[in-house]
Amino acid sequence: MLKTIILLGAPGAGKGTNAKKITSEYHLPHISTGDMFREALRDETELGKLAKSYMDKGLLVPDEVTISLVKERLSKDDCKDGFLLDGFPRNLKQAEALEEIGKEINRPINYVIDINVPEEILKDRITGRRVCKKCGAPYHIKTLKPKVDGVCDICGGELMQRKDDNEEALKVRLDEYHHQTEPLINYYSKKGILHTVDGSKDLKEVMADINAILG
Ligand code: AP5
Numbered sequence: 001m002l003k004t005i006i007l008l009g010a011p012g013a014g015k016g017t018n019a020k021k022i023t024s025e026y027h028l029p030h031i032s033t034g035d036m037f038r039e040a041l042r043d044e045t046e047l048g049k050l051a052k053s054y055m056d057k058g059l060l061v062p063d064e065v066t067i068s069l070v071k072e073r074l075s076k077d078d079c080k081d082g083f084l085l086d087g088f089p090r091n092l093k094q095a096e097a098l099e100e101i102g103k104e105i106n107r108p109i110n111y112v113i114d115i116n117v118p119e120e121i122l123k124d125r126i127t128g129r130r131v132c133k134k135c136g137a138p139y140h141i142k143t144l145k146p147k148v149d150g151v152c153d154i155c156g157g158e159l160m161q162r163k164d165d166n167e168e169a170l171k172v173r174l175d176e177y178h179h180q181t182e183p184l185i186n187y188y189s190k191k192g193i194l195h196t197v198d199g200s201k202d203l204k205e206v207m208a209d210i211n212a213i214l215g
């Protein structure tokens with residue numbers, strides 16, 4: 001079956017980490033709204049400046065901005081044979097908009113994978129995370145070290161800490177997650193396309209569980 005996938009999960013659940021593996025294994029474009037905003041920020045575009053004012057605080061970027069960004073991205077040629085969405089949709093309005101976009105491009109979502117991780121683990125994941133300045137690949141100071149300290153295995157870029165990976169912004173991000181994103185679990189469960197994986201297991205096991213779902 002054509003793979004059109006959404007990865008759901010709290011901040012630090014492992015969406016980005018597993019997305020990188022899934023998209024390379026199944027040859028799908030990895031569409032991460034968070035990465036797109038951070039890229040716009042690096043390029044100092046208007047979109048980047050606008051997104052920064054929300055991201056730094058841990059708040060969601062306004063729906064109109066995010067939805068039109070995703071709509072444009074999904075209409076590109078490389079999404080014809082499937083795609084993976086990481087960090088979108090994040091509330092009911094975005095989920096409903098995605099459903100409309102899916103109809104327009106004739107690519108409905110057929111897998112929603114919720115990566116479930118208890119809150120006490122999330123904090124450790126977020127504070128220990130380092131990301132590549134150049135390509136955004138995530139690492140962890142304890143669980144996923146790069147081969148060379150401070151250097152990205154994939155592109156050789158320098159590793160840094162994300163600006164929103166501090167306790168204050170994380171608290172807001174978790175709040176946004178519980179209030180806005182968590183209801184999507186029920187939304188997709190009702191549609192019969194929700195799968196849940198235990199994201200507290202080690203990385204290999206989580207990926208094995210995901211592979212079992214995707215077949
Ligand atoms: P976004 O970039 O999407 O951040 P997030 O949802 O907070 O999620 P994270 O990227 O922090 O976590 P992740 O699940 O990807 O975890 P990772 O794989 O890195 O969004 C950032 C901001 O952009 C938002 O706050 C908002 O402002 C804006 N935004 C984005 N999308 C939006 C939208 N749709 N609407 C509005 N605004 C939007 O893993 C975390 C760490 O844990 C890593 O160090 C990793 O190595 C480690 N790890 C992962 N899995 C395991 C494991 N199984 N065992 C051990 N360690 C693990």
Ligand code: MG
Pocket residue numbers: 015016017034
């Ligand atoms: Mg991420």
Ligand code: ZN
Pocket residue numbers: 132133134135136137152153154155156157
């Ligand atoms: Zn890199």
